[in-house]
Amino acid sequence: MTRTPLLAGNWKMNLNHLEAIALVEGLAAELRDVDFDYSKADVVVIPPFTDIRSVQTVVESEELKIAYGAQDVSVHESGAYTGEVSASMLSQLGVSYIVVGHSERREYHNESDQLVGKKAQVALAAGMIPIICCGEGLDVRKAGKQVEHVLAQIDGALEGISAADVAKSVIAYEPIWAIGTGEVATPEDAQEVCGAIREQVAKLYDQQTAEAVRILYGGSVKSSNVAEIMAKPDVDGALVGGASLKADEFSKIANFEG
Ligand code: PEP
Numbered sequence: 001m002t003r004t005p006l007l008a009g010n011w012k013m014n015l016n017h018l019e020a021i022a023l024v025e026g027l028a029a030e031l032r033d034v035d036f037d038y039s040k041a042d043v044v045v046i047p048p049f050t051d052i053r054s055v056q057t058v059v060e061s062e063e064l065k066i067a068y069g070a071q072d073v074s075v076h077e078s079g080a081y082t083g084e085v086s087a088s089m090l091s092q093l094g095v096s097y098i099v100v101g102h103s104e105r106r107e108y109h110n111e112s113d114q115l116v117g118k119k120a121q122v123a124l125a126a127g128m129i130p131i132i133c134c135g136e137g138l139d140v141r142k143a144g145k146q147v148e149h150v151l152a153q154i155d156g157a158l159e160g161i162s163a164a165d166v167a168k169s170v171i172a173y174e175p176i177w178a179i180g181t182g183e184v185a186t187p188e189d190a191q192e193v194c195g196a197i198r199e200q201v202a203k204l205y206d207q208q209t210a211e212a213v214r215i216l217y218g219g220s221v222k223s224s225n226v227a228e229i230m231a232k233p234d235v236d237g238a239l240v241g242g243a244s245l246k247a248d249e250f251s252k253i254a255n256f257e258g
Pocket residue numbers: 010174178179180181182218219220221239240241242243
């Protein structure tokens with residue numbers, strides 16, 4: 001089974017809609033300059049909600065092969081949920097991926113594994129691919145308990161999701177101590193946990209599902225370290241924060257094989 005690498009740029013709460021247009025156009029131009037082969041990797045940008053319509057317009061009018069995602073989704077379909085955005089609203093805008101359970105949402109919005117799992121289900125039901133985030137803090141890492149911590153998050157988030165849906169999904173392992181800090185987990189650290197996640201999916205479901213699910217690493221990924229991380233057998237891509245805000249840098253990450 002060959003899994004298509006996925007390089008996804010999480011813009012977080014950065015860039016207004018005009019800046020978003022400039023970044024997507026810049027990224028497309030950089031990738032065009034290096035004759036990027038879109039059949040060899042999926043390239044995804046994940047802007048704030050307010051930029052999605054503008055990104056859609058650029059992608060559609062210029063027929064770009066760059067996909068786009070959202071950073072969160074409501075578990076509700078519609079109604080009195082001030083400030084929330086539904087899955088159907090996002091799918092209507094051509095969104096293909098939804099990040100669920102990013103550590104910043106878990107921390108600042110108290111999102112539990114069960115809520116994260118529900119958001120993944122809502123994304124899947126609306127035909128989009130959830131990027132289910134997990135990862136340990138520094139205290140857990142120092143105690144050497146990263147694998148059990150992450151597997152407990154995975155058990156909680158995948159509960160009630162079918163094998164077919166898990167096979168389509170993406171799991172992103174992001175050690176919190178490496179996010180936005182410049183501190184990168186070693187390729188071996190990334191492999192240890194990504195490999196354990198795949199084994200856990202095999203245990204919870206079956207080998208075929210485990211072989212199909214894409215597992216990303218995230219945490220201070222840059223063009224200078226992406227290739228060695230991507231060389232690990234259970235790392236299928238990267239979820240990139242800061243470095244995805246620069247067209248030339250993110251294009252180099254997407255083109256990690258050079
Ligand atoms: C992230 O927030 O998903 C992330 C990996 O950020 P950074 O690349 O900036 O560490």
